[in-house]
Structures are given as C-alpha cells and as structure tokens.
Amino acid sequence: MLISEFARKTGLTIDAVRFYVRRGLLTPEMNGKGGRNPYQVFTAEHVRAAKLICTAQSLGLSLKDLAAIGKERQAGRLTPEFSIAILSAQLGKLETRATELKTMTRYLRAKIDWIAGDEAGQPGRSQSKARKARKPSQYGIRPNSS
Numbered sequence: 395m396l397i398s399e400f401a402r403k404t405g406l407t408i409d410a411v412r413f414y415v416r417r418g419l420l421t422p423e424m425n426g427k428g429g430r431n432p433y434q435v436f437t438a439e440h441v442r443a444a445k446l447i448c449t450a451q452s453l454g455l456s457l458k459d460l461a462a463i464g465k466e467r468q469a470g471r472l473t474p475e476f477s478i479a480i481l482s483a484q485l486g487k488l489e490t491r492a493t494e495l496k497t498m499t500r501y502l503r504a505k506i507d508w509i510a511g512d513e514a515g516q517p518g519r520s521q522s523k524a525r526k527a528r529k530p531s532q533y534g535i536r537p538n539s540s
Contacts, residue, residue: 397422400436404444411444418461419447454491455484 400422401408414420415434420443422434450460463480466472 395436397434397436400440400444403441404448406444406448414444414447414457417457419457419464420444453484454488455480 395403397408397411400406401411404411406414411420415422420436420440422436422440424432425435447457447460451457459480463472466476
C-alpha cells in the first residue's frame with residue numbers, strides 16, 4: 395500500500411509517517427516506480443509496527459527509545475531480559491509521574507476547599523458540614539510564590 399492508504403489505516407498523518415521513516419522507525423520498501431523519488435510501499439507488518447509505536451508513545455516511551463529498540467530487534471538482540479529492563483524502567487517513570495499527579499490533585503482540591511470557604515475560614519456552601527475548609531499548606535503543599 396502507498397503512504398496515503400497507510401496513513402489512513404494507521405490514523406497517522408502523512409507527515410508523521412514521513413517523520414517516522416526519516417527517524418528509521420518505519421522502513422518501507424521501494425517499488426522502483428516514481429522516477430527519482432520511488433514510491434514507498436507499506437505492508438501489514440508496517441501497520442502493526444506503526445500501531446506499536448503509537449501504543450509505546452502513549453506509555454511515555456520516546457522516539458529515541460523506540461529507535462534503539464528497533465535496532466536491537468533488527469540485529470536479533472532483543473532478548474526478553476532487554477525488553478523487561480526497558481519496560482521496568484518505563485514503569486518506574488510512570489509510577490513517579492502518578493505520584494506527582496496525586497500531589498497536584500491534592501493541591502487543587504485544597505485550593506478549591508480554601509476558596510470555597512468564607513473569610514472566617516468556614517466551609518463554603520459546596521462543602522459538607524463534616525468537612526472543614528483547609529488551606530493548601532494544611533495538606534503539606536506549598537504553592538509557588540511566583
């Protein structure tokens with residue numbers, strides 16, 4: 395299939411496909427047609443690879459990491475141990491990010507609670523009686539001073 399059909403099947407833009415080809419993430423075959431710029435021909439295997447790239451990116455892997463993995467795979471050195479090491483490292487990054495997001499969520503909830511309270515520090519109308527308005531600092535969070 396040519397690049398336009400490939401882009402349609404994968405949900406990528408033609409520019410994204412060309413970018414992935416330049417980065418070596420996709421290696422289409424050339425069919426010899428097209429003169430000085432031969433047509434790039436993509437296969438079902440390329441579709442699978444593109445979907446894998448998109449999934450890996452959604453998990454936070456960089457294109458640089460994906461290119462390195464691709465080279466290891468092409469060289470026949472992509473062992474289960476190598477795969478586990480890469481995935482474990484990425485899992486650690488995602489867990490760290492999840493902790494950061496929890497902290498930011500706590501801060502925003504505290505900010506909302508604090509804003510919803512009246513000037514006397516009483517709970518606002520949107521809060522239950524059992525829950526008193528708290529300042530962000532009471533959550534152990536120090537807002538930026540800028």
